[in-house]
Amino acid sequence: MSEPTEFTLAEARDAVRAKKISSADLTKAFLSAVESARALNAFVTETPERALDMAKESDARIARDEARPLEGLPLAIKDLFCTKGVRTTAGSHILGNFVPPYESTVTQNLWDAGAVMLGKTNMDEFAMGSSNETSHFKPVINPWRARNSNQNLVPGGSSGGSAAAVSGSLCLAATGTDTGGSIRQPAAVAGIVGMKPTYGRCSRWGIVAFASSLDQAGPMTRTVRDAAILLRHMASVDEKDSTSVDLPVPDYEATLGSGVKGLRIGIPTEYRIDGAPPEIDALWAKGAEWLKAQGAEIIEVSLPHTKYALPAYYIVAPAEASSNLARYDGVRYGHRAAGTQDLTELYEKSRAEGFGPEVRRRILIGTYVLSAGYYDAYYLRAQKIRTLIKRDFEQAFEACDVLLTPATPGPAFALGEKSNNPISMYLNDVFTVTVNLAGLPAISVPAGLTANGLPLGLQIIGKAFDEATVLRAGRSIEVAANFSAKPQKWWTA
Amino acid sequence: MSERGARLIKGATGEWEIVIGMEVHAQVLSNAKLFSGAATTFGAEPNSQVSFVDAAMPGMLPVINRKCVEQAIRTGLGLKATINHRSVFDRKNYFYPDLPAGYQISQYKQPIVGAGEVTIDLPNGESRRVGIERLHLEQDAGKSLHDQHPDYSYVDLNRAGVALMEIVTKPHMRGSEEAAAFLRKLRAIVRYLGTCDGNMDEGSMRADVNVSVCRIGGYDKFRETGELKHLGIRCEIKNVNSMRFIAQAVEYEARRQVDILESGGTIAQETRLFDARAGETRSMRSKEEAHDYRYFPDPDLLPLEIDQAWIDEIARSLPELPDEKKARLMAAGLSAYDAAVLVAEKETADYFEAMVAEGVEAKAAANWLNNEYFGRLNKAGLTVTTGPVTPAQHAAILEMVASNIISGKIAKDVLDIVWQEGGDPRAHVEARGLRQVTDTSAIEAAVDAVIAANPDKVEEAKKKPKLAAWFVGQVMKETRGKANPQAVNAIVNDRLGIADGG
Structure with missing residues (x-):
């Protein structure tokens, strides 16, 4: 038996259920891994006592033969999910020591399925970032380093803490949220699997909102099978979220191994971008070959409005964020500036002190694009683009079943490398934002290493609510890529 | 004059007519708020009726209360208005401590109810029709309390999120009497419908009044063409919270505008506040100072889709309304x-x-x-x-x-x-013993007694039949009002030899 912390979620599930290891021992192993990995700064809040209590309860259930689907399996939770009685920060100073008196629907679903919470993972402030450098709680460090290098790299963002925790074997799996790529991009650069389900598949209730029409929770795992398992227990229709969708949640794991024979794989022409590293294109081509070799048909398709996706995203997302973040005003909860003389000063100082520069930038952009006289030119046009992008996908899906694209334009980069250039930072999302604008499901699967030994991912995009096919295709990539590399545990040294 | 019912203001340079439109906020009668399950009872302990949604806690989401939608549809039907099968909730963004989310959920471009009308009854017995422009659903804000502590303001969120119907009229009222008559009628309609309790003292119904003045004939041109340019520049008067204040506010504001125009000035479009104590309106904010609310569709809510079957079902349950009853x-x-x-x-x-x-x-x-x-x-x-x-x-x-x-x-x-x-x-x-005497013999006896006691009157009455009434009165007096007046009448006439009805 390998180290318990190296288990996949599926392996751990089977081992715990077969009483080969107790949930308590498994949990302790992870708590100790978390403790020794503080150099990665993956967690904002560790909850060892709660974890051990939950593990104890799980072991009692297993002893009674009442094991639930995720019984006793330790997970990490992105700090955007409100957790009852446990501080929830959204990576921001403005939430201060906010402790929610309620539990998000997604995490409640997980606890109801028997999972154990290890803690809350670090993230870009309010999920705004692609490198985890905008966190008020300092950046997360990617467990991966380039070959023969000691340079710290970013884990991607915004779910960088969750990505590092899964990649560094600090948990079996983690939750993330994805507004423009915040699950898939960090998954790709941290060498793990990350899936954004269809908008509406998981309830947004209790998740601190960034951009409501784009936000969606999803699993971050070591394998595609684990993603299939975790998603099933995150997803649900929720009467508290009007945008959640009442469709049955299939047993994704059961159909995972069906392969891609006969499946039509679309290769969108427009995703070949100038200046992309040759390694990205090469991996993409390899991915197509792998699927073809397994019996899939490869088809060139066109998504003509792709080039407008990033600009449209950086109008829609900030617009919604500027409104969603108006509630952080220092009046009811969270950070309040001291010594202010009047209401306006209270607002201005509390928000100036509470929000970091990237969040302030996006609030300003969002406020601007919604302003009288600019609304039509920006927000309305962005919404039109969004409609066109959706239509692009619908037309492409008449010819194919899923799309294959790179997940990111490059591997993990160094801390500080892009943080002074917002545009180059925003370009990280070039392959992922279209999916959020169209509300579609997509998965990033680790598929290879750069010449420097850094992981790269491939992305499978599917039709709305067809996560099952996305996972199947993702599994086929996984099988062919046979990605087994792991980061060196330099942080325990 | 063609402006029947128009209230004119005499100025030094001639006569002016008043044109009024109204925006009425009517609180929806419903046990729960528009987007949360919190209660809506008036006068409860401060902050005792606040859900996490109302307090805009992180991650909370609004869910539409079907009952409030039904009430809006019912009201729309009562206003003989179009019910829109698809409407959209928008966010109206502004900062204030009694607005926890920093935005109010309202309906901006696509309201739930479109054009309709209300027939108003004027004191002179005439009726007029006032066009309704739209009705939309929105959330109320909480209440800021500035008088509880020398250094602090307090916020009561009980009202935050309560459902309001904003009912907007066309500028179809021609004076304070019509404005008051409109509000009275609207109040009657929503109370008949059971969609608002109409209680102005508790703030369940609040009116903003838009007043402008124009030269005689301007209004008729506006009605012919639909072009607002024939009307004067309007001022919106806020906080007009009783029927009595409407008359005061309109009269004051129209006179103020006429005075400005007659002295060569122009009216600035602005929002004014009615000061009930002073009986005057005061400038609150100019058009330039108006907030930029940055309206956009609320991404937390799907568009409101209403099928005809539901509208029909509500229409069938509509009570008889004042006009029909009348x-x-x-x-x-x-x-x-x-x-x-x-x-x-x-x-x-x-x-x-x-x-x-x-x-x-x-x-x-x-x-x-x-x-x-x-x-x-x-x-x-x-x-x-x-x-x-x-x-x-x-x-x-x-x-x-x-x-x-x-x-x-x-x-x-x-x-x-x-x-x-x-x-x-x-x-x-x-x-x-108040039962009236219908026993003919008893009445006959009483009549005979009166006749016997007044022979001179009997002679007179035979010449002037109207005097019969005197005999009836005497008999009624004798019987302490209990005799049946018709029977007394008939017997008196009979005894005096006068034809009935003489």
Whole structure:
């Protein structure tokens, strides 16, 4: 038996259920891994006592033969999910020591399925970032380093803490949220699997909102099978979220191994971008070959409005964020500036002190694009683009079943490398934002290493609510890529 | 003059006419708020009716309350308005401590209810139609309390998130009487419908009044062409929270505008606040200072889709509304005035209908209430709901009149007794021996006694038949009002040899 912390979620599930290891021992192993990995700064809040209590309860259930689907399996939770009685920060100073008196629907679903919470993972402030450098709680460090290098790299963002925790074997799996790529991009650069389900598949209730029409929770795992398992227990229709969708949640794991024979794989022409590293294109081509070799048909398709996706995203997302973040005003909860003389000063100082520069930038952009006289030119046009992008996908899906694209334009980069250039930072999302604008499901699967030994991912995009096919295709990539590399545990040294 | 009903203002340079449009906020009658399950009871402990959604806690999401939508549809149908099958909730963004989310969820471009109309009844008996532009659903804000502490302001979020219907009229009112008549009628309609309690004291109904003035003829041109340029520049007056204040505010504001125009000035489009104590309007903010609310569709809510079947179902359950009731009462023989008085307040109409349900003929019930009961209520400062007499008690009194047990005159005395003492009117009549004498022989004896005692009057009456009334009066006096007046009349005429009706 390998180290318990190296288990996949599926392996751990089977081992715990077969009483080969107790949930308590498994949990302790992870708590100790978390403790020794503080150099990665993956967690904002560790909850060892709660974890051990939950593990104890799980072991009692297993002893009674009442094991639930995720019984006793330790997970990490992105700090955007409100957790009852446990501080929830959204990576921001403005939430201060906010402790929610309620539990998000997604995490409640997980606890109801028997999972154990290890803690809350670090993230870009309010999920705004692609490198985890905008966190008020300092950046997360990617467990991966380039070959023969000691340079710290970013884990991607915004779910960088969750990505590092899964990649560094600090948990079996983690939750993330994805507004423009915040699950898939960090998954790709941290060498793990990350899936954004269809908008509406998981309830947004209790998740601190960034951009409501784009936000969606999803699993971050070591394998595609684990993603299939975790998603099933995150997803649900929720009467508290009007945008959640009442469709049955299939047993994704059961159909995972069906392969891609006969499946039509679309290769969108427009995703070949100038200046992309040759390694990205090469991996993409390899991915197509792998699927073809397994019996899939490869088809060139066109998504003509792709080039407008990033600009449209950086109008829609900030617009919604500027409104969603108006509630952080220092009046009811969270950070309040001291010594202010009047209401306006209270607002201005509390928000100036509470929000970091990237969040302030996006609030300003969002406020601007919604302003009288600019609304039509920006927000309305962005919404039109969004409609066109959706239509692009619908037309492409008449010819194919899923799309294959790179997940990111490059591997993990160094801390500080892009943080002074917002545009180059925003370009990280070039392959992922279209999916959020169209509300579609997509998965990033680790598929290879750069010449420097850094992981790269491939992305499978599917039709709305067809996560099952996305996972199947993702599994086929996984099988062919046979990605087994792991980061060196330099942080325990 | 063609401007029938228009209220004119005389200025030094000629006459001006007033044009008024209104925005009325009516609180939806519903147990829960528009987007949360929190209660809506008025006057509860501060912050005792606040859900996590109302307090805008992180990650909370609004969920539409179906009951509030139904109430809006019901109101729309009562305003004879189009119900839009698809409407959209928007966010209206601004910062204020009593607005926890930093935005109010409202409906901006696509409201739930479109154009409709309200017929208003003017004191001179005329009716006019006031166009309704739209009705939309929105959240109320909380309440800031600035007078509780020398250094702090407090916020009460009980009202935050309560459902409001904002009802916007076209600029179709021509003076403060019409504005007040509109508000009265709108209030009656929503109260009949049960969609708003119409309680202006508790703020369940609040009106903003848009006032402009124009030269005579401008309004008619506007109605012909639909072009607003024929009207003057308007000012919006906020905080006009009683019927009485509407008249004051409109009169003051129209005069102010005329004075400015006549001295060569121009009206600045602005929002003004009505100061009830001073009886004047004061500038609140100019058009330039107006907030940029950055409206955009609320991404937390799907567009509101309403199918025709639901609208039809609600339409079938609509009660009889004031106009229809008035028409029905007039068809039953009531005068327009009597009918209007009875239908103006839902409670009055219900009270009247309860009497009719007890078997009282409609016209008799209307006459009785208008002539006898309402005056007594007014004098005592009471209403039909707070007054001491029930519809059943009235019905019992009138039933005794109709079946000749008591006379109309005695009926008034019985009403006074019931007012004072309550109880069954029939029992009072029996106990006090007020039953009228219908026994012909007894009446004949009384008539004969009066004739015998007044031979000179008998001679006179034979020449002047009108004097018969004197004999009737004497007989009534002798019988202490209990004799049946018709019987007395007939016997007097018979004894005097006068034809009936002489």
